[in-house]
Amino acid sequence: MKSIFLAVAAIGASLLVTAQQKQPIYLDLSKPIEERVENALSLMAAEEKVSLCYAQSKFSSKGVPRLGIPEVWTDDGPHGIREEVLWDEWGGANWTNDSCTAFPALTCLSATFNPKLSLLYGTSIGEEARYRNKTVLLGPGVNIYRTPLNGRNFEYLGEDPYLSSRMVVPYIQGVQSIGVAACVKHFALNNQEAWRGHINVDLSDRALNEIYLPAFKAAVQEAKVWSIMGAYNQFRGRHCCHNDLLLNKILKGDWKFDGVVISDWGGVHDTDQAVNNGLDLEMGTYTDGLTTKGKFPYSDYYLANPFLKGIKEGKYDITLLDDKSRRILRLIFRTTMSPNRPFGRFVSPQHSEAALRIAQEGIVLLKNEQQFFPVPAGQYKKIAVIGENATRSLVIGGGSSSLKVAYEQSPLEGLTAKYGKDHIVYSLGYASGPAVYGREEPSKLNADSLIAAAMDVAKHADIVFFIGGLNKNHFQDCEGGDRQSLSLPFGQDKLIDALLKVNKNTAVVLLSGNAVSMPWVNKVPAIIQGWYLGAEAGNALADVISGEVNPSGKLPFSFPKKLEDNAAHFYGKISYPGDSVNQYYKEDILVGYRWFDTKKIAPQFSFGFGLSYTSFDLGPLSTDRLTYSKDDVIRVKFTLKNTGSRYGAEVAQLYVNDPICTVPRPVKELKAFEKVFLQPGETKTVELDVKVADFAFYDEGKKDWNIEAGDFMLQMGNSSGNISQKIKIVVK
Numbered sequence: 001m002k003s004i005f006l007a008v009a010a011i012g013a014s015l016l017v018t019a020q021q022k023q024p025i026y027l028d029l030s031k032p033i034e035e036r037v038e039n040a041l042s043l044m045a046a047e048e049k050v051s052l053c054y055a056q057s058k059f060s061s062k063g064v065p066r067l068g069i070p071e072v073w074t075d076d077g078p079h080g081i082r083e084e085v086l087w088d089e090w091g092g093a094n095w096t097n098d099s100c101t102a103f104p105a106l107t108c109l110s111a112t113f114n115p116k117l118s119l120l121y122g123t124s125i126g127e128e129a130r131y132r133n134k135t136v137l138l139g140p141g142v143n144i145y146r147t148p149l150n151g152r153n154f155e156y157l158g159e160d161p162y163l164s165s166r167m168v169v170p171y172i173q174g175v176q177s178i179g180v181a182a183c184v185k186h187f188a189l190n191n192q193e194a195w196r197g198h199i200n201v202d203l204s205d206r207a208l209n210e211i212y213l214p215a216f217k218a219a220v221q222e223a224k225v226w227s228i229m230g231a232y233n234q235f236r237g238r239h240c241c242h243n244d245l246l247l248n249k250i251l252k253g254d255w256k257f258d259g260v261v262i263s264d265w266g267g268v269h270d271t272d273q274a275v276n277n278g279l280d281l282e283m284g285t286y287t288d289g290l291t292t293k294g295k296f297p298y299s300d301y302y303l304a305n306p307f308l309k310g311i312k313e314g315k316y317d318i319t320l321l322d323d324k325s326r327r328i329l330r331l332i333f334r335t336t337m338s339p340n341r342p343f344g345r346f347v348s349p350q351h352s353e354a355a356l357r358i359a360q361e362g363i364v365l366l367k368n369e370q371q372f373f374p375v376p377a378g379q380y381k382k383i384a385v386i387g388e389n390a391t392r393s394l395v396i397g398g399g400s401s402s403l404k405v406a407y408e409q410s411p412l413e414g415l416t417a418k419y420g421k422d423h424i425v426y427s428l429g430y431a432s433g434p435a436v437y438g439r440e441e442p443s444k445l446n447a448d449s450l451i452a453a454a455m456d457v458a459k460h461a462d463i464v465f466f467i468g469g470l471n472k473n474h475f476q477d478c479e480g481g482d483r484q485s486l487s488l489p490f491g492q493d494k495l496i497d498a499l500l501k502v503n504k505n506t507a508v509v510l511l512s513g514n515a516v517s518m519p520w521v522n523k524v525p526a527i528i529q530g531w532y533l534g535a536e537a538g539n540a541l542a543d544v545i546s547g548e549v550n551p552s553g554k555l556p557f558s559f560p561k562k563l564e565d566n567a568a569h570f571y572g573k574i575s576y577p578g579d580s581v582n583q584y585y586k587e588d589i590l591v592g593y594r595w596f597d598t599k600k601i602a603p604q605f606s607f608g609f610g611l612s613y614t615s616f617d618l619g620p621l622s623t624d625r626l627t628y629s630k631d632d633v634i635r636v637k638f639t640l641k642n643t644g645s646r647y648g649a650e651v652a653q654l655y656v657n658d659p660i661c662t663v664p665r666p667v668k669e670l671k672a673f674e675k676v677f678l679q680p681g682e683t684k685t686v687e688l689d690v691k692v693a694d695f696a697f698y699d700e701g702k703k704d705w706n707i708e709a710g711d712f713m714l715q716m717g718n719s720s721g722n723i724s725q726k727i728k729i730v731v732k
């Protein structure tokens with residue numbers, strides 16, 4: 001008996017050993033990724049390599065079934081995990097397990113000026129993507145706020161390349177720490193929606209490198225982002241999804257990007273260019289849905305059969321195919337085939353807490369006369385809440401970032417919970433119509449009767465909270481189209497004037513992802529810039545309005561007084577929106593506050609501006625030395641004191657000016673910031689390290705960054721429009 005047992009055990013052991021010996025390296029989770037990639041590649045036929053490079057459905061692409069290499073599942077978006085769609089449709093599949101946590105829009109995250117919250121944001125949304133078994137999260141977006149009309153500004157991080165860079169890195173690190181690839185987008189120069197599919201953008205190399213590339217470069221070199229999405233538009237005559245300069249020279253060459261270039265959906269237009277100009281994964285090209293049937297199946301994608309045919313005929317070198325396949329395999333081994341891939345969570349209390357914190361810290365107090373805010377519960381008997389944005393859902397619409405959510409607490413619900421339903425009276429005030437993609441559908445309600453009803457409510461109230469702004473309708477904060485004017489839509493300016501006539505204690509709360517003109521700015525006692533605040537919108541707003549939370553947000557973009565004051569609108573149509581074929585960024589590097597400062601135009605509200613319920617004193621600015629070499633780090637020191645009676649936070653901002661330079665430079669550029677929380681009366685000494693190399697400009701002659709010796713003025717303040725400390729240093 002024993003001998004039989006031993007014999008069986010020996011056979012079993014030998015089978016195990018041979019199995020282990022036969023275990024291919026790519027499945028050996030203890031092996032380094034690069035070895036596993038090379039091994040998998042060596043086992044794949046050309047057909048299998050090509051099949052990695054294009055979609056098999058609306059949001060997925062093939063793995064290698066024969067080898068057990070999983071498919072790649074992508075999903076939108078930057079603010080939450082999009083609902084499941086049908087195989088080859090944009091429309092929802094009506095699953096019942098995919099209602100997600102809606103996090104605040106990225107303009108809100110940026111307005112926190114708090115990179116720690118970016119990490120919290122990325123980790124939280126990464127857990128939701130992981131739980132929904134996504135390989136790639138199609139976000140974050142870091143296109144620059146060049147014009148207040150851009151329909152997708154709400155998805156991005158504002159007008160300043162340094163702020164965008166500091167805020168995008170931790171978000172990506174957070175997402176990827178959960179074993180999900182982030183996909184920074186849209187690379188590059190997709191800074192408007194008008195003619196986005198083809199407009200041919202051009203600009204100076206300085207503007208490209210100093211304004212539009214830094215956030216992408218930080219995503220690649222600091223956050224090590226695992227994928228990047230090509231933009232729809234053209235740049236210097238080539239579509240960005242297959243643009244040799246952008247993808248081969250800058251991204252994969254200079255920046256050493258080792259991840260996957262994914263096209264935007266429908267952004268690919270040519271096989272030769274897609275093969276040779278740096279694209280790795282083609283998504284979203286038109287198809288009628290099925291690989292084997294239909295007039296345009298997936299197998300007809302530019303990187304599908306045409307690519308395979310070219311490989312077999314020797315038209316395309318196999319090294320091009322191997323490079324694409326390597327990158328996609330690397331993405332898979334970093335995510336779904338990673339040995340220590342964490343688990344996710346979905347609609348967890350932690351995610352609601354994160355959404356609340358980010359919303360609370362992102363809200364910006366723009367005006368607050370006679371201490372209108374905070375309004376403690378119980379102070380007034382009757383509070384009128386007026387405006388459609390107090391009740392309308394702001395997580396649906398807006399294009400690809402639209403969400404099917406587990407819940408969304410509206411401002412009215414939040415305020416009612418805070419003040420009690422006996423003290424709140426609501427009136428719609430204005431109506432905007434449904435959020436329909438691609439066209440406007442005005443409301444059928446009568447505007448005048450809505451105003452009359454709102455005036456009646458306001459007249460009999462102690463104070464009025466007007467809650468309006470923009471929304472996710474077409475021509476508002478929505479993908480696929482730009483806004484048509486800087487004004488508040490749907491008759492809101494007229495309504496605000498009407499409310500002020502019957503009750504001067506009317507505060508304005510704007511929920512939007514863009515600046516708006518404010519004809520009533522001098523007539524209202526208080527203004528709050530809220531953002532698309534997500535699931536916890538109501539609680540966050542009510543916490544700030546009631547004083548439970550002291551607002552600490554700062555504007556991530558300037559508010560112009562009128563559209564013509566904005567740089568992109570100063571040089572006529574060729575500069576914005578272009579002539580329908582070409583566009584040239586004539587303002588060059590002078591985007592946002594860089595423009596307002598240099599042209600001495602006063603904005604309505606400055607980049608970096610935001611009030612608090614307490615007050616702060618920025619103490620003396622000092623540096624460890626006064627003379628530096630180009631490779632030095634400057635140790636900047638200052639004190640910050642809370643001179644008021646409430647706990648709060650201030651954002652100290654350090655701007656730099658290079659007064660004498662062979663090229664024109666902005667009056668100042670943000671090069672460091674720090675958000676400091678202080679108890680009443682508390683003083684903190686803050687030290688910041690600032691690299692002299694960060695003061696460089698892009699030298700078009702040298703085609704590289706350059707810094708000229710001489711004086712540099714360090715300027716510290718709590719907004720780009722409020723510098724309180726200056727110190728001159730010399731760079732040798």
Ligand code: GLC
Binds near residue numbers: 076138185264400
């Ligand atoms: C859209 C957007 C992009 C999105 C993709 C998939 O057109 O431009 O941001 O991730 O297609 O929905």
